[in-house]
Amino acid sequence: MPTKAITKPNVISITLFLLLCFVSVSVLAADPSKWQRLEDDGLHDPSNDALDELQQPGDALSGLPYDYAGNRVNWIKALQDGLIAPRTNLFPDTSIRVIDLDIIMNNTGEMHLVRFPHRQHTEWLDCNNCHNKIFIDKVDATPVNMFSILQGEYCGRCHGAVSFPLTECNRCHSVPRNSFKGQFGAQYKEGESREDFKVEAPLE
Ligand code: HEC
Ligand code: HEC
Numbered sequence: 026m027p028t029k030a031i032t033k034p035n036v037i038s039i040t041l042f043l044l045l046c047f048v049s050v051s052v053l054a055a056d057p058s059k060w061q062r063l064e065d066d067g068l069h070d071p072s073n074d075a076l077d078e079l080q081q082p083g084d085a086l087s088g089l090p091y092d093y094a095g096n097r098v099n100w101i102k103a104l105q106d107g108l109i110a111p112r113t114n115l116f117p118d119t120s121i122r123v124i125d126l127d128i129i130m131n132n133t134g135e136m137h138l139v140r141f142p143h144r145q146h147t148e149w150l151d152c153n154n155c156h157n158k159i160f161i162d163k164v165d166a167t168p169v170n171m172f173s174i175l176q177g178e179y180c181g182r183c184h185g186a187v188s189f190p191l192t193e194c195n196r197c198h199s200v201p202r203n204s205f206k207g208q209f210g211a212q213y214k215e216g217e218s219r220e221d222f223k224v225e226a227p228l229e
């Protein structure tokens with residue numbers, strides 16, 4: 026069978042191409058010039074000499090896992106990989122509660138279903154940040170919709186402000202409708218029920 030041998034120059038150019046891809050990705054991840062400098066951010070006074078005392082965002086953030094959106098840090102990964110360890114409480118008796126409970130939201134029209142993960146949120150936030158002022162702690166009791174989110178309500182209170190922007194549709198709309206076989210709403214594991222996830226002293 027006449028198999029066409031890959032000629033040497035080809036192998037070299039493929040290797041070079043792959044190498045270049047790799048190099049440009051890793052340079053992107055570490056290049057502090059990807060971050061706007063303080064003197065250009067429209068907030069700091071560029072004529073103030075004291076600016077030199079402040080750390081530039083690029084210097085502070087370029088060592089963390091890169092994200093192309095928002096402030097270019099994948100904070101979830103930074104926390105997961107132990108690269109940052111934010112203080113959880115000021116007072117030793119404050120209880121820290123991380124829960125692992127996904128909510129699948131199906132009122133998404135033509136879009137993929139929304140998976141809201143409690144775990145990743147409660148690693149950063151207390152229940153009272155959301156319950157019950159932004160979201161009632163009962164599935165479907167809050168009239169969440171995309172228009173209000175884009176107006177800065179519900180998920181939009183944080184997303185687009187302090188967490189990844191609303192242009193990242195697929196990070197929320199992450200579950201293809203036809204791939205999801207379970208029940209919509211709270212994804213309790215075997216033996217769990219809503220009783221196990223009571224919000225203590227919710228803000229009314
Ligand atoms: C921060 C999370 C988040 C992001 C980002 C997001 N959505 Fe949504 N979207 C939701 C939630 C939550 C709902 C309501 C789901 C429910 O109530 O079942 C929704 C609902 C929708 C709906 C259903 C109709 C409606 O008005 O509610 C559409 C269409 C939609 N989104 C489109 C988009 C598009 C397009 C983008 C990107 C430009 C986007 N979404 C980005 C969370 C998000
Ligand atoms: C970032 C916001 C946010 C935080 C923080 C948060 N939740 Fe939720 N929670 C939600 C959303 C969104 C829903 C779904 C609401 C809906 O479907 O209308 C929900 C739903 C629930 C439900 C309803 C489940 C059901 O079966 O009806 C419970 C219970 C709950 N959360 C408990 C908690 C507890 C306990 C904490 C703290 C350990 C917490 N949540 C932290 C946003 C949050």
Ligand code: HEC
Pocket residue numbers: 100101139140141142145146149150154155159179180181182183184187188189196197
């Ligand atoms: C009180 C603030 C707050 C609200 C409200 C909120 N989020 Fe988040 N969300 C965060 C923060 C903080 C992070 C982690 C940092 C980041 O990824 O930007 C996060 C991360 C996420 C992630 C990424 C999880 C991962 O594993 O990478 C998803 C998905 C998400 N949010 C969806 C939602 C949806 C859907 C809603 C509304 C139903 C919502 N969030 C409401 C603050 C919030």
